[in-house]
Amino acid sequence: MNTARHGTPDLSGAAWRSSTYSGGNNECLELAHNVPALAPVRDSKNPTGPVILFGRDAWGAFLARLR
Template sequence: MITAHELRTAFWRKSSYSNGEGGNCIEVADGFPGVVPVRDSKDPDGPALAFPADSWASFVTAVRRGALTVF
């Protein structure tokens, strides 16, 4: 389980594809075995979601392939 302290002190990064316009960015934190914490970059003190690493990898692959529709 990830603690709130770990999330507050984690190194968060945005996608290299983020251009800073519109503020529709997420950030992820590395260094948590088996999980990928994700948060809204506009609300760094807000909640974070933690996804199983394999599920996150599948999601990223689908995005890169263009298999998901963005609204």
């Protein structure tokens, strides 16, 4: 992954993955798991829409609290 202008990561090669709990109905969040140090998240219904960037540690802490 390259970093574009202003520190925004280039997500063109991101490998997006949906939760196995979504049941394949395309109504969930997707996470790009191959972006170093970041956890990009997007809405599966709008794959060209906005992406929220979380640090990997913050994302891991969030998931730990959900469990």
